Amino acid sequence: MKSFGRWILWLLLAGVALQLFFLARIALMVAVDPTSTAFMRSEAWRIAGTSLQSDKEWRWSHRWVPDEQISPLLKRAVIASEDAGFFEHRGVDWGAIEGAWQKNERRQQQAEKRATRQPSQPAREPKVVGGSTITQQLAKNLLLSGERQLLRKGQELVLTIMLELVLDKRRILEIYLNSVEWGEGVFGAEAASQRYFNKPASKLNAHEAARLAVMLPSPKFFETRQGSAYLARRTGTIVARMGGVVLP
Template sequence: MKAILRWLLCLLIAGLALELFFVLRIATMAAIDPQSTAFQRSEAWLIATQGRGNGDRDWQQRWVPYAQISDNLKRAVIASEDSEFIYHQGVEWEAIERARQRNARAEEFAARRAAQMRARGKEPRPPQLRGGSTITQQLAKNLLLSGERTLLRKGQELVLATTLEIMLSKERILEIYLNNVEWGEGVFGAEAAAERYFRKPASRLSAAEAARLAVMLPSPKFFEHHPGSAYLAHRSATIVARMPAAELP
């Protein structure tokens, strides 16, 4: 029994130490730009070991300040990913439940469609899932957590999202998110995405270009290789129409 208690105590101490590490990491981000995220390091390893890169473009990323990112892109991402961004405290519980129900239906339909498309020799398209996660939750996951899908990891994500909201401003959260989010194989951040897809800096993105980038976010690698997707064009038009109502921090 004493041995078990010692192990439980060690686990508790390790858990508290990890939480303290996360809190300190987030605190430093108020003034220091993060050099990389947990997700980026994972992707860099896969590119290096599995040959998944793009030749001389294996990694594209360059940090730019908030003011040098087009307001069009900020509005497009908020309109597409998290319309209540400036109002919530990091988590939207109702949105999570709605997304869970909607995604279950989408995955069931996509499974049936995939079988039909493979029978015709066509590549099936992944289901169009809608994340219930806020921008803050996505940032928490990408910055500090692994990609595994477990209840424990999801719980940690919710705690970290709340911590981000407490310790950082909404503007800083959006700035870090836009500079680190994935927009293709080895393409991270608004500046790299703008250069990769439109040959221009992020500060000069038009509303239509920004909307197109925003729509790519749930499945960036898929849309990178399917730029002519009808869904991408249709959804981009919808986001352009919603952008004027998107409020910026």
């Protein structure tokens, strides 16, 4: 029993040490711009491996730009599209999570009804929507793996709280916009703006900013479907919502 107790103690100490490590990394970001994220590094390895196996041309684009070099229109568009309550919540929007849970439940029930009515048709998995805030997305991409596990979700919540306690909203949004994925090997607002519109992120107009914001949930999908009717329709919706977003 004493040996078991020591193992538990060591596990607890290791857990505390890991949290302190994460906290130190986040505190450093108050003044130092992160050069990459855990997700970016995993994508770099994946793309490099694919390129070596298929002789496919390596493509990677990422360049950090300071907050003032990112168009306020893009900031408004991303908030309107991804996290309307960004400036009000403290990292987690419980209302959005509950709404996403209910929507996923309805979609699952609809999928089960379709399967019952049409048993000969191949089953189609319902699309799952999330209620993650911008801070939660940043916490996941910045320091965690992409695995969907309960323990990882718990760690994501802890990191979200740390980010909100240590960094202000402006800095959180700056890091997010400089590191989020916008296509295969395309990371950050500057790389995305150059990739899709051949201009710096500071020069984006409202329609271009909204179009980039709409791509965020599925950037690789929309990268190859720039003529999508949904993309055009949703872009118009976000342009209309942007006026209601007030930046501090």
